Amino acid sequence: xxxxxxxxxxxxxxxxxxxxxxxxxxxxxxxxxxxxxxxxxxxxxxxxxxxxxxxxxxxxxxxxxxxxxxxxxxxxxxxxxxxxxxxxxxxxxxxxxxxxxxxxxxxxxxxxxxxxxxxxxxxxxxxxxxxxxxxxxxxxxxxxxxxxxxxxxxxxxxxxxxxxxxxxxxxxxxxxxxxxxxxxxxxxxxxxxxxxxxxxxxxxxxxxxxxxxxxxxxxxxxxxxxxxxxxxxxxxxxxxxxxxxxxxxxxxxxxxxxxxxxxxxxxxxxxxxxxxxxxxxxxxxxxxxxxxxxxxxxxxxxxxxxxxxxxxxxxxxxxxxxxxxxxxxxxxxxxxxxxxxxxxxxxxxxxxxxxxxxxxxxxxxxxxxxxxxxxxxxxxxxxxxxxxxxxxxxxxxxxxxxxxxxxxxxxxxxxxxxxxxxxxxxxxxxxxxxxxxxxxxxxxxxxxxxxxxxxxxxxxxxxxxxxxxxxxxxxxxxxxxxxxxxxxxxxxxxxxxxxxxxxxxxxxxxxxxxxxxxxxxxx
Numbered sequence: 227x228x229x230x231x232x233x234x235x236x237x238x239x240x241x242x243x244x245x246x247x248x249x250x251x252x253x254x255x256x257x258x259x260x261x262x263x264x265x266x267x268x269x270x271x272x273x274x275x276x277x278x279x280x281x282x283x284x285x286x287x288x289x290x291x292x293x294x295x296x297x298x299x300x301x302x303x304x305x306x307x308x309x310x311x312x313x314x315x316x317x318x319x320x321x322x323x324x325x326x327x328x329x330x331x332x333x334x335x336x337x338x339x340x341x342x343x344x345x346x347x348x349x350x351x352x353x354x355x356x357x358x359x360x361x362x363x364x365x366x367x368x369x370x371x372x373x374x375x376x377x378x379x380x381x382x383x384x385x386x387x388x389x390x391x392x393x394x395x396x397x398x399x400x401x402x403x404x405x406x407x408x409x410x411x412x413x414x415x416x417x418x419x420x421x422x423x424x425x426x427x428x429x430x431x432x433x434x435x436x437x438x439x440x441x442x443x444x445x446x447x448x449x450x451x452x453x454x455x456x457x458x459x460x461x462x463x464x465x466x467x468x469x470x471x472x473x474x475x476x477x478x479x480x481x482x483x484x485x486x487x488x489x490x491x492x493x494x495x496x497x498x499x500x501x502x503x504x505x506x507x508x509x510x511x512x513x514x515x516x517x518x519x520x521x522x523x524x525x526x527x528x529x530x531x532x533x534x535x536x537x538x539x540x541x542x543x544x545x546x547x548x549x550x551x552x553x554x555x556x557x558x559x560x561x562x563x564x565x566x567x568x569x570x571x572x573x574x575x576x577x578x579x580x581x582x583x584x585x586x587x588x589x590x591x592x593x594x595x596x597x598x599x600x601x602x603x604x605x606x607x608x609x610x611x612x613x614x615x616x617x618x619x620x621x622x623x624x625x626x627x628x629x630x631x632x633x634x635x636x637x638x639x640x641x642x643x644x645x646x647x648x649x650x651x652x653x654x655x656x657x658x659x660x661x662x663x664x665x666x667x668x669x670x671x672x673x674x675x676x677x678x679x680x681x682x683x684x685x686x687x688x689x690x691x692x693x694x695x696x697x698x699x700x701x702x703x704x705x706x707x708x709x710x711x712x713x714x715x716x717x718x719x720x721x722x723x724x725x726x727x728x729x730x731x732x733x734x735x736x737x738x739x740x741x742x743x744x745x746x747x748x749x
Contacts, residue, residue, distance in 0.1 A: 236559030252401025268404035277507025283410035283571030296541030298526020302452030306519035320508035371569035420564020421521030509733035644670025
């Protein structure tokens with residue numbers, strides 16, 4: 227895709243704005259040196275709007291833009307359940323999880339595990355998360371982002387990967403979470419504008435310029451087969467989205483683990499000014515999740531309606547096909563900025579969380595107990611750079627696994643049920659013990675591999691549900707075997723802890739109403 231001068235100007239302005247804002251918000255005021263809370267948790271100063279948009283920036287990356295657009299092309303609107311159910315999940319996280327985490331003033335999710343269980347559980351999970359974030363998430367984001375930039379804009383894969391890493395590191399290394407969160411507001415703005423531009427232009431193409439709303443009406447009326455949210459068992463896509471049980475039961479395991487106990491997600495809320503600010507940020511993120519299918523799923527349906535010359539096996543090329551088919555000068559620069567924003571926003575979130583876990587949960591307790599705050603921040607910065615360098619070298623090899631999206635789904639899915647069990651029982655069952663948590667941690671991977679190989683025909687989400695039930699049994703049996711009335715480190719919770727204000731309650735009611743309406747219309 228050739229860039230006109232206006233496209234280059236737009237993209238250059240985007241780069242300068244991001245770097246300028248990042249350096250401005252992360253400057254050392256009055257010569258004060260950053261401490262670990264400043265660097266990793268933005269000094270607990272984030273307002274609700276920065277938290278909400280930063281949650282979306284951490285979540286939406288190339289794997290969603292490419293993977294979900296491709297699934298929209300093949301499966302239709304049903305894949306939007308991952309987005310819409312996430313909106314409902316965020317309400318649970320905001321009301322029941324964040325009050326506990328913020329009260330404990332933790333830096334990281336492993337730190338919570340140490341408070342609730344012991345240092346062994348913390349260390350095991352910290353090492354696991356570091357491996358997943360570096361070798362799975364970080365590398366796959368770089369690979370998919372590089373592939374998309376290569377296909378759409380003709381930049382060689384390795385150069386695209388290096389460029390992504392350099393741009394992310396410029397402000398992530400220097401500014402920490404505060405720079406990331408404030409620039410994420412701009413990143414998400416570009417993502418939404420660029421996504422809506424792509425959708426609008428494709429709708430115009432479909433209806434010969436009839437406009438956005440007329441185009442959506444035409445699309446839903448003439449391609450109604452693509453607008454069903456629930457698949458029957460005889461549908462060929464049922465294994466990917468297995469009906470009511472899969473979406474309304476098993477998907478909660480995936481979503482609650484991701485949005486509630488995932489470091490690079492929860493870190494934004496942990497950095498909030500207050501619990502109320504964090505909860506308002508969660509409400510904003512939930513509304514944005516409802517909007518996301520218009521940006522990452524509907525374009526795939528439009529590609530199908532426009533007879534894109536692609537086979538189902540080429541669904542990862544749907545998003546690049548859309549970008550190369552309808553963008554005129556000016557729009558190319560906006561959409562390229564949106565694509566880079568999605569990649570870099572997510573990449574920055576992962577690297578900052580990697581640095582937080584490594585510095586605070588591995589390095590400090592084992593090697594830096596007496597180290598100054600300034601030196602610990604330096605360790606975090608070095609870790610950020612090191613993780614990016616590792617990912618740059620490993621990213622091109624992900625093509626061996628037939629694409630980054632499949633790579634992420636398969637590997638993270640092995641561990642999600644176990645992590646979820648350890649946290650959910652630790653939060654709300656006073657008898658959950660370190661012995662039970664260790665048993666779950668040890669059993670998680672062997673059980674997931676067993677189900678993967680010997681229950682191959684069972685839908686992925688069902689396997690997650692089966693794994694959750696078995697691991698829950700292990701937690702209960704191992705904890706009860708200690709014959710304690712309650713564990714000595716049980717979390718003290720009360721009804722007052724989960725009281726929310728009128729803004730959160732009203733937002734939650736509206737979100738649930740919208741979701742109910744959407745599923746009623748497109749069932």
